[in-house]
Amino acid sequence: MATTETLEDFYRQKFNWLPDNLSQDIGHFNVFRTEDCYMPGAKPVVYSRRDFYKVSLFRGKGVIHYADKSIEMDGSALVFFNPFVPYTFENLNNEHSGRFCIYKESFFTEMMRSNIHELPMFAPGANPVYVLNSEQDSYVFAMFEKMLAEINSDYRFKYDLLRNYITELIHYAMKIQPSDRLYQHPDANSRITSVFTELLERQFPIESPAQRFGLRSAKDFADQLSVHVNHLNRAIRQTTGKTTTHHIMERLASEAKALLRHTTWNVSEISYSLGFEEPAHFNNFFKKQTSKTPSSYRVV
DSSP states (O other): OOOOBOHHHHHHHHTSOOOTTTTOTTOOEEEEEHHHHOOTTOOOOOSBOBSSEEEEEEEEEEEEEETTEEEEEEEEEEEEEOTTSOEEEEESSOOOOOEEEEEOTHHHHTTOSSOGGGSTTTSTTOOOEEEEOHHHHHHHHHHHHHHHHHHTSOOTTHHHHHHHHHHHHHHHHHHHSOOTTOSOOOSHHHHHHHHHHHHHHTTOOOOSTTOOOOOOSHHHHHHHHTSOHHHHHHHHHHHHSSOHHHHHHHHHHHHHHHHHHHOOOOHHHHHHHTTOSSHHHHHHHHHHHHSSOHHHHHHO
């Protein structure tokens, strides 16, 4: 699996130049026409994590791969990607008429009323794809056209306006597909479960065979959260109906499937990176979780 793609990598690979404002404290923002970024004969975009956010209007036929999932697309969709989930896109018809923007988290830090990680399209385990009908596609396309016009203007407060356009797209997506994740945590059990989930997600993706999954047990997480392991287990079970260990093993299996599908690492390397001392232990774990061996899953 490739290492995290930075903004510098993005600009060098796509345009072979770096913008002057890349290191400004306001947080970088830019918007593009997809057709301007397509170069015939270019290498496919690798499955990796980026260090920036991306909002994209996809048009055409293709497959969006993110985490351990793949979504086939034929039409139009508004897609949100965050720095914590590796992804790539496989174009199946060479259509390049979409739009996308990229930005660093600090672009929103001072302006958003809620933490950006709490928004449903950027939350752990969320589905970032919002399918659009023709009317919705026209609306989203018009928003991106406004961004393109504004980024090239001399208006003094254009970044404030661009920030508003992104915020409008986020709210538009949430109206299209309301999420049950939009709520204030009603009690301590919900809060501790949320923090546990965030701490679990921070360990992923695994980006090299030398990286190891560290927090493997309920006690590991309880120590990190400064609570008794029994309190953690009780809170998570009451909130989700599943045990702490179940959540850890489920997420570990999800990452294992992603590594088997999107890397060329051998099973021993994947086993080590996921914290298993012996490949045989990993084989037994994976078969218990999926009813398949790692080798047979990779072949499918």
